[in-house]
Amino acid sequence: MVENRPILTFLTHAILIVGVVFLCFPVWMALVASTHGPGALSQSPIPLWFGDQAWENYSQLLAGGLPEAGGVPIGMMMFNSAIMALVITFGKIVISILSAYAIVYFRFPFRMGFFWMIFVTLMLPVEVRILPTFDVVVKMGLLNTYAGLTVPLIASATATFLFRQFFLTIPDELVEAARIDRAGPIRFFKDILLPLSRTNIAALFIILFIYGWNQYLWPLLITTDESLYTVVMGIQRMVNSGEALPVWHYIMGTAVLAMIPPVLVVVLMQKLFVKGLVESEK
Amino acid sequence: MQKRVVFRSKLLPYMLVLPQIAITVAFFFWPSYQALESSFFIEDAFGFSREWVWLENYYELFRDPGYLKSFRTTLIFGFSVAFLAMAISLLLAVAANRAIKAATSYRTLLIWPYAVAPALAGVIWYFLMNPSLGIVAYWLKGIGVEWNHYVNGDQALLLVVVAAAWKQVSYNFLFFLAGLQSIPKSLIEAAAIDRAGPIRRFWSITFPLLTPTTFFLLVVNLVYAFFDTFALIHATTEGGPADATSILVFRVYNTGFIGQDYGSSAAQSVILMGMVILMTFIQFRYVERKVQY
Numbered sequence: 001m002v003e004n005r006p007i008l009t010f011l012t013h014a015i016l017i018v019g020v021v022f023l024c025f026p027v028w029m030a031l032v033a034s035t036h037g038p039g040a041l042s043q044s045p046i047p048l049w050f051g052d053q054a055w056e057n058y059s060q061l062l063a064g065g066l067p068e069a070g071g072v073p074i075g076m077m078m079f080n081s082a083i084m085a086l087v088i089t090f091g092k093i094v095i096s097i098l099s100a101y102a103i104v105y106f107r108f109p110f111r112m113g114f115f116w117m118i119f120v121t122l123m124l125p126v127e128v129r130i131l132p133t134f135d136v137v138v139k140m141g142l143l144n145t146y147a148g149l150t151v152p153l154i155a156s157a158t159a160t161f162l163f164r165q166f167f168l169t170i171p172d173e174l175v176e177a178a179r180i181d182r183a184g185p186i187r188f189f190k191d192i193l194l195p196l197s198r199t200n201i202a203a204l205f206i207i208l209f210i211y212g213w214n215q216y217l218w219p220l221l222i223t224t225d226e227s228l229y230t231v232v233m234g235i236q237r238m239v240n241s242g243e244a245l246p247v248w249h250y251i252m253g254t255a256v257l258a259m260i261p262p263v264l265v266v267v268l269m270q271k272l273f274v275k276g277l278v279e280s281e282k
Numbered sequence: 283m284q285k286r287v288v289f290r291s292k293l294l295p296y297m298l299v300l301p302q303i304a305i306t307v308a309f310f311f312w313p314s315y316q317a318l319e320s321s322f323f324i325e326d327a328f329g330f331s332r333e334w335v336w337l338e339n340y341y342e343l344f345r346d347p348g349y350l351k352s353f354r355t356t357l358i359f360g361f362s363v364a365f366l367a368m369a370i371s372l373l374l375a376v377a378a379n380r381a382i383k384a385a386t387s388y389r390t391l392l393i394w395p396y397a398v399a400p401a402l403a404g405v406i407w408y409f410l411m412n413p414s415l416g417i418v419a420y421w422l423k424g425i426g427v428e429w430n431h432y433v434n435g436d437q438a439l440l441l442v443v444v445a446a447a448w449k450q451v452s453y454n455f456l457f458f459l460a461g462l463q464s465i466p467k468s469l470i471e472a473a474a475i476d477r478a479g480p481i482r483r484f485w486s487i488t489f490p491l492l493t494p495t496t497f498f499l500l501v502v503n504l505v506y507a508f509f510d511t512f513a514l515i516h517a518t519t520e521g522g523p524a525d526a527t528s529i530l531v532f533r534v535y536n537t538g539f540i541g542q543d544y545g546s547s548a549a550q551s552v553i554l555m556g557m558v559i560l561m562t563f564i565q566f567r568y569v570e571r572k573v574q575y
Contacts, residue, residue, distance in 0.1 A: 127512045130538065131317070132312075172285055239408065239517060
């Protein structure tokens, strides 16, 4: 619709710009703070423009680590985060595409029972039942292992639903054709269903990668060994370092490093991300 | 619900659902059952003996003013976050929907905070509002507001509300934008021909048509604020000062891991699980009506 209201157009852009500033300003300040030495950040007001310590701060963080955070280099923590995020992502995609395939393309006793078992876990976050879940992991001897860090988070009702919804839109004729050509269920899955699901898998990958990377409470409990720390949870030890004053230039540097991978994923794969988000939640 | 044409195989489907079901049973159902069971027991501090106490743990909780306060804090926190995040994002989505040419560039600039972990969002706002050197606290002092979330409970709560809402804006924005784009243009045009102004059009056409999106987002935002913000609070205020930001999910953790009171922590878990299931149910009853499986 064409409507000429200059004031409204002005207002539109004003609102959007204020919104962008509101969302970007905190991260801007984090970036700025991470480029200063401790001196500049000791009196108020702190500078609003970059300092000259960027190289020193970031190389110290990535390679050297901080005594406040157990002396683990942030580079190491980021490596752990990456492993955790990738294992969770791949695991979730694999087990949920398989179970969705079984539920949609087979008829077997307890099919709906299984479906409901997966369904009820849809919105139940690990934080809610944290203590007994922790107990299970302890009993299995998975403390301080990558398996303990990732496997309990792999079950995913959301991904199963997305795949199920998608499979239901695939025309039945494809199955018929495949069966006429004597393709078995495994062949059909491998040669037809998987290639068709490529976009969905990619979109889910983004959402799940962010989910995995941003885990906090679980790594906090499962890892007591500092070499397994992940970066999102490691930052907490610097902020609440007890007696010592927080070293804000390092903390903000860590925060920036910790948000780079997921933010890059979102920005670079924006189209897929939007598709994945809006579809997986509806 | 299912395909008309299916494969026939006795064993294969079970093999296919096995990994998902095994993990779900081991890390969802078994722990949930454990929580339910131990919520009826009182265990001594060393775990040597435990005693069946019926609903004592639950009575205890609802007699505890701290827990009731936590309930209130959670509700205030949840609804403030949901309202703030949704109001801001609706405004932005309406604006972005109007700014046709620049919409994509604005969208890029608005959606990335989705990827920022709640813990990081918390830490960054914690820094901005730090009473001695935070820049926002400094500005607030300039207009005569004495900001100190280390001692002032209300300010600490406000801090976590703002940080939690900040992170959630981009998510809501995307859904509102998608909702706005699915409203038929002809409706808006018809109203414009009848000389309804932009504000009138928004309240009598756009907003009512957005109700499904709004409702969906309300539930999602509440679930986010009630449960996913644990990290945000744990990394910043740690429930303080004086329990002012100790929401229910934080309390479960605190009672269980710091206080070592398993019975009470389990009872709190059960109450929270009840809340989650109720919200899932409401959500799906509603969504079911518009999405046909």
